[in-house]
Amino acid sequence: xxxxxxxxxxxxxxxxxxxxxxxxxxxxxxxxxxxxxxxxxxxxxxxxxxxxxxxxxxxxxxxxxxxxxxxxxxxxxxxxxxxxxxxxxxxxxxxxxxxxxxxxxxxxxxxxxxxxxxxxxxxxxxxxxxxxxxxxxxxxxxxxxxxxxxxxxxxxxxxxxxxxxxxxxxxxxxxxxxxxxxxxxxxxxxxxxxxxxxxxxxxxxxxxxxxxxxxxxxxxxxxxxxxxxxxxxxxxxxxxxxxxxxxxxxxxxxxxxxxxxxxxxxxxxx
Amino acid sequence: xxxxxxxxxxxxxxxxxxxxxxxxxxxxxxxxxxxxxxxxxxxxxxxxxxxxxxxxxxxxxxxxxxxxxxxxxxxxxxxxxxxxxxxxxxxxxxxxxxxxxxxxxxxxxxxxxxxxxxxxxxxxxxxxxxxxxxxxxxxxxxxxxxxxxxxxxxxxxxxxxxxxxxxxxxxxxxxxxxxxxxxxxxxxxxxxxxxxxxxxxxxxxxxxxxxxxxxxxxxxxxxxxxxxxxxxxxxxxxxxxxxxxxxxxxxxxxxxxxxxxxxxxxxxxx
Numbered sequence: 001x002x003x004x005x006x007x008x009x010x011x012x013x014x015x016x017x018x019x020x021x022x023x024x025x026x027x028x029x030x031x032x033x034x035x036x037x038x039x040x041x042x043x044x045x046x047x048x049x050x051x052x053x054x055x056x057x058x059x060x061x062x063x064x065x066x067x068x069x070x071x072x073x074x075x076x077x078x079x080x081x082x083x084x085x086x087x088x089x090x091x092x093x094x095x096x097x098x099x100x101x102x103x104x105x106x107x108x109x110x111x112x113x114x115x116x117x118x119x120x121x122x123x124x125x126x127x128x129x130x131x132x133x134x135x136x137x138x139x140x141x142x143x144x145x146x147x148x149x150x151x152x153x154x155x156x157x158x159x160x161x162x163x164x165x166x167x168x169x170x171x172x173x174x175x176x177x178x179x180x181x182x183x184x185x186x187x188x189x190x191x192x193x194x195x196x197x198x199x200x201x202x203x204x205x206x207x208x209x210x211x212x213x214x215x216x217x218x219x220x221x222x223x224x225x226x227x228x229x230x231x232x233x234x235x236x237x238x239x240x241x242x243x244x245x246x247x248x249x250x251x252x253x254x255x256x257x258x259x260x261x262x263x264x265x266x267x268x269x270x
Numbered sequence: 271x272x273x274x275x276x277x278x279x280x281x282x283x284x285x286x287x288x289x290x291x292x293x294x295x296x297x298x299x300x301x302x303x304x305x306x307x308x309x310x311x312x313x314x315x316x317x318x319x320x321x322x323x324x325x326x327x328x329x330x331x332x333x334x335x336x337x338x339x340x341x342x343x344x345x346x347x348x349x350x351x352x353x354x355x356x357x358x359x360x361x362x363x364x365x366x367x368x369x370x371x372x373x374x375x376x377x378x379x380x381x382x383x384x385x386x387x388x389x390x391x392x393x394x395x396x397x398x399x400x401x402x403x404x405x406x407x408x409x410x411x412x413x414x415x416x417x418x419x420x421x422x423x424x425x426x427x428x429x430x431x432x433x434x435x436x437x438x439x440x441x442x443x444x445x446x447x448x449x450x451x452x453x454x455x456x457x458x459x460x461x462x463x464x465x466x467x468x469x470x471x472x473x474x475x476x477x478x479x480x481x482x483x484x485x486x487x488x489x490x491x492x493x494x495x496x497x498x499x500x501x502x503x504x505x506x507x508x509x510x511x512x513x514x515x516x517x518x519x520x521x522x523x524x525x526x527x528x529x530x531x532x533x534x535x536x537x538x539x540x
Contacts, residue, residue: 025310027317032310034293043297044308047317054324061331064428067451068338070387086358086382086396112356113381117340126356158334181337 070114070156088112089126089133093148094141106145107137108152118155119177143173154182162189168205175209183211191217196225200234207245223253340384340426358382359396359403363418364411376415377407378422388425389447413443424452432459438475445479453481461487466495470504477515493523 022031026044039047090107112133115122125132132138140148147169154160158181160170167186174183191214194202199221206215222229229235229249239246292301296314309317341355360377382403385392395402402408410418417439424430428451430440437456444453461484464472469491476485492499499505499519509516 023304023307023310025308025313027309027313030310034304036311037293037307038295038311038314039297039308040295040300040302041306041308043295044314047297047321051317051321051324054321054328057328058324058331061328061335063451063454065331065334065338067388068335068340068428070338070383085386088356088358111381111383113340113383116356118337158337181333184333 065158069158085109086111089115089136089138091138091140091148091152093143093145094139108145108149110152110155114155119179121177140173143169147173151182154185155179158185160185162186164190164193167193171209171211175211184213187211187213190214194218194221196221196228199225200229200232200238203249204238204242204245207248219249219252222249223256226253335428339428355379356381359385359406359408361408361410361418361422363413363415364409378415378419380422380425384425389449391447410443413439417443421452424455425449428455430455432456434460434463437463441479441481445481454483457481457483460484464488464491466491466498469495470502470508473519474508474512474515477518489519489522492519493526496523 022033023037024030025032025038026041038044087109089112090109092105092107094105112126115138116126117123122138125138127133140151143151147166150160150166151170151173154170160166160182162170167189171183171186171190174180174186190202190211194214194217199218202214203218203222205211206218235246292303293307294300295302295308296311308314357379359382360379362375362377364375382396385408386396387393392408395408397403410421413421417436420430420436421440421443424440430436430452432440437459441453441456441460444450444456460472460481464484464487469488472484473488473492475481476488505516
């Protein structure tokens with residue numbers, strides 16, 4: 001195919017440029033032929049403007065997030081601000097790193113106003129002058145100090161440094177204290193780490209903690225690998241521990257087969 | 271210009287589609303000719319993906335803002351939450367709506383932690399256990415109750431309902447308490463309301479409160495209308511009140527003339 005093929009201006013004078021074979025892309029500056037054409041000039045210019053506008057909006061929103069973000073009382077980068085930051089409550093992890101009840105738990109300082117603003121559970125607890133509000137201490141059971149610190153930090157900053165274990169721990173806390181934004185955040189992370197190896201464990205975990213997005217993603221992965229399912233160790237364990245969850249997998253499998261068979265021709269997996 | 275002009279397949283077999291005169295834009299679905307071509311297909315698809323990604327990022331950031339946004343203690347929509355929201359300080363406007371010192375000022379409740387987090391001036395005031403911290407009352411001079419309420423509300427929500435007067439009031443407060451985000455917000459609003467009629471007042475105001483963006487925009491508008499400048503009433507007043515500001519206008523005018531004259535040919539305005 002000829003690149004840069006141009007006719008002389010004497011050819012087909014009346015049609016001038018309309019039949020030139022190659023054009024220069026305004027974005028990548030490469031020549032292309034009409035079969036590879038994308039948009040007209042007007043739409044290209046409009047799209048460029050839209051992109052600029054979206055980027056400006058993103059900058060504005062990022063500035064807003066930075067403004068609204070709190071320094072958490074236990075943020076390591078701002079330890080010098082630790083002492084006088086007007087905290088009026090502490091949270092205490094009722095289990096240490098290994099899961100045993102902590103002997104001398106390190107309290108995580110916080111503000112009632114922040115807790116109440118981020119979690120309806122904390123709000124009810126604190127506004128109704130329950131024991132926690134009066135004593136100024138909120139005990140959080142079944143959680144490590146590390147997870148609790150990360151949880152509180154998230155309430156101030158909307159950010160957390162996750163690995164797969166921390167994502168589980170924080171999702172559990174997010175579910176318990178109804179912090180939707182954190183739950184979505186953890187689910188997204190866990191979905192991104194999903195694979196066939198961990199899909200059954202994630203499926204059971206998602207079921208237990210009403211994590212719909214994670215559940216759907218894990219279920220979909222399981223259904224794509226039904227032929228290998230019953231050989232997995234986690235499968236046997238799940239049949240033993242919670243057979244209803246296994247039933248749900250088979251029900252979903254059957255329903256998928258029926259649905260894909262009905263409209264098209266039957267192309268079911270073996 | 272022929273639209274939909276297609277050659278029969280027998281013409282120039284070897285070049286097949288490369289010389290077809292019109293193409294269909296993948297964005298607006300209209301036909302166009304090569305002279306109006308924008309991008310190649312690949313760049314179009316890439317740009318569409320980028321746009322989707324930017325929109326997702328915007329959604330994420332908006333959710334983050336919603337999560338981080340506080341309900342302000344005096345937010346009218348959430349009045350039921352007014353009483354038990356753990357405020358530990360009140361702000362008091364030292365002037366009423368008409369600018370006179372208020373006899374019985376209505377206090378605006380707030381949290382020391384929020385004030386300190388949003389404004390380095392409040393932080394210094396509160397952390398150093400100055401009078402304000404000990405008494406739990408911060409007096410704000412030269413401000414109406416309405417402006418103070420809007421100011422505090424902005425510290426919690428990063429939002430304000432502005433008109434031109436309120437934008438001025440909040441900009442002054444933002445400058446005084448070093449709340450950069452609010453200052454930018456007010457400046458943007460005021461720049462959007464700039465016109466020749468209010469440019470001199472805005473210029474003087476921006477000068478007084480170090481509002482660089484507003485100053486530049488107002489100055490630029492003034493320089494575009496130098497021939498009408500000396501006839502304006504505000505001009506005479508400014509010469510009277512602060513002649514140095516007028517000198518700066520003339521200096522900028524001269525500098526613009528020299529700069530535009532030097533590189534190109536002299537095309538100065540009359």
